[in-house]
Amino acid sequence: xxxxxxxxxxxxxxxxxxxxxxxxxxxxxxxxxxxxxxxxxxxxxxxxxxxxxxxxxxxxxxxxxxxxxxxxxxxxxxxxxxxxxxxxxxxxxxxxxxxxxxxxxxxxxxx
Amino acid sequence: xxxxxxxxxxxxxxxxxxxxxxxxxxxxxxxxxxxxxxxxxxxxxxxxxxxxxxxxxxxxxxxxxxxxxxxxxxxxxxxxxxxxxxxxxxxxxxxxxxxxxxxxxxxxxxxxxx
Numbered sequence: 001x002x003x004x005x006x007x008x009x010x011x012x013x014x015x016x017x018x019x020x021x022x023x024x025x026x027x028x029x030x031x032x033x034x035x036x037x038x039x040x041x042x043x044x045x046x047x048x049x050x051x052x053x054x055x056x057x058x059x060x061x062x063x064x065x066x067x068x069x070x071x072x073x074x075x076x077x078x079x080x081x082x083x084x085x086x087x088x089x090x091x092x093x094x095x096x097x098x099x100x101x102x103x104x105x106x107x108x109x110x111x
Numbered sequence: 112x113x114x115x116x117x118x119x120x121x122x123x124x125x126x127x128x129x130x131x132x133x134x135x136x137x138x139x140x141x142x143x144x145x146x147x148x149x150x151x152x153x154x155x156x157x158x159x160x161x162x163x164x165x166x167x168x169x170x171x172x173x174x175x176x177x178x179x180x181x182x183x184x185x186x187x188x189x190x191x192x193x194x195x196x197x198x199x200x201x202x203x204x205x206x207x208x209x210x211x212x213x214x215x216x217x218x219x220x221x222x223x224x225x
Contacts, residue, residue, distance in 0.1 A: 032211035043117075043201050043216030044155070051211065089154065095210045097143050097162060098170075103154040 003027045004092050006102035014110050019077040021105050023090035026071065030092040034099065035064060035075045038087045047088075048075070077107075085109045113138035117202045117217030125225050130175075130189040132220050134202030137183065141207035144185040145214060146177055149199040161185060162207065197224045 005024045013019045021035075031052040036044035050057040050064045050073070057064050063076045077084055087106050091099040117134045124130060136142050146158040157170045159177035167177050174193060178186045185202060199221055203214040 034213055041199075041219065041221065043203070043219050046213040046215060049213055093211055097160060097205065097210060098157060099214060101155045 002103075003030075004090060004100045004102040006088075006090060006105045008105050009103075010106040010108065012108045012110060013080050015082060016079045019075075019080045019084065019107055019109070021075040021077075021088050021090075021107065023073045023075075023102055024071060025073075025092050025100075027092070027094060027100075028071070029094040030100075031095055032093040033064070033066060033073050034091045034093075035062070036089045036091065037084075038089060038104070044089060080107075080109045082109050082111060113204070113215065115202060115204055115215060115217045117220060119220060120218065121221045121223075123223045123225060124192050126194055127191050130187070130192050130196070130222070132187040132200055132202075132222075134185045134187075134217060135183055136185075136204045139183070139204070139206070141182060142204040143207050143212075143214075144179060145203040145205075146185065146187050147201040147203065149201065149219075151198075155201065159187070192224050194224050197222055 003026050034049040035047045037047050038044040048059050048062045048064050050066050055066050066073045087104045089104045090102045114137045143162050145160045147155045149155050161167050161179045175189050199219050201219045202217045205212040205214045
């Protein structure tokens with residue numbers, strides 16, 4: 001049972017435009033959500049997180065939006081840069097030490 | 112600042128051989144520690160986690176084991192490797208004693224079983 005789903009295996013975006021990565025979850029007990037970025041042959045790098053008491057969190061070019069009623073979160077990257085090309089994972093937690101991970105979305109930024 | 116070291120970066124082992132992957136964390140005390148595996152083209156699968164010395168929780172049945180002999184050391188082992196053990200192994204840490212904390216990852220070990 002996939003509790004965290006990233007339905008788009010890949011996404012291609014023009015440099016300078018907005019990249020929007022989506023994630024859906026099924027467990028209403030999740031109260032903490034994270035986005036990670038991963039390059040090939042490296043470990044994931046933490047990007048940004050959001051608590052369920054908020055609906056938006058910003059950090060520079062990265063913004064995460066949380067829609068609890070729809071059980072949906074998204075990561076917006078504006079403007080997209082070539083270095084943003086990577087696999088992006090969303091993850092969720094229910095006040096536990098463990099994270100439940102999505103399968104990832106490969107973002108390709110076209111010059 | 113905190114750092115996490117994982118080695119070796121790559122490893123090629125024959126089927127049936129033993130395995131020992133090591134992970135150490137610096138700059139923090141009593142971290143939560145994690146071992147993950149990422150199969151090709153797939154997400155991260157949690158294998159083991161530890162909230163303290165000698166405390167290991169296993170998430171999936173397998174022929175791998177984990178140990179935490181020291182506060183900031185986490186070891187992944189196997190007595191006899193299988194072909195299916197091939198993959199990318201990642202160690203991670205998070206702040207101990209607190210929930211809802213990000214996990215921070217090492218650079219991973221690419222394990223190939225021949």
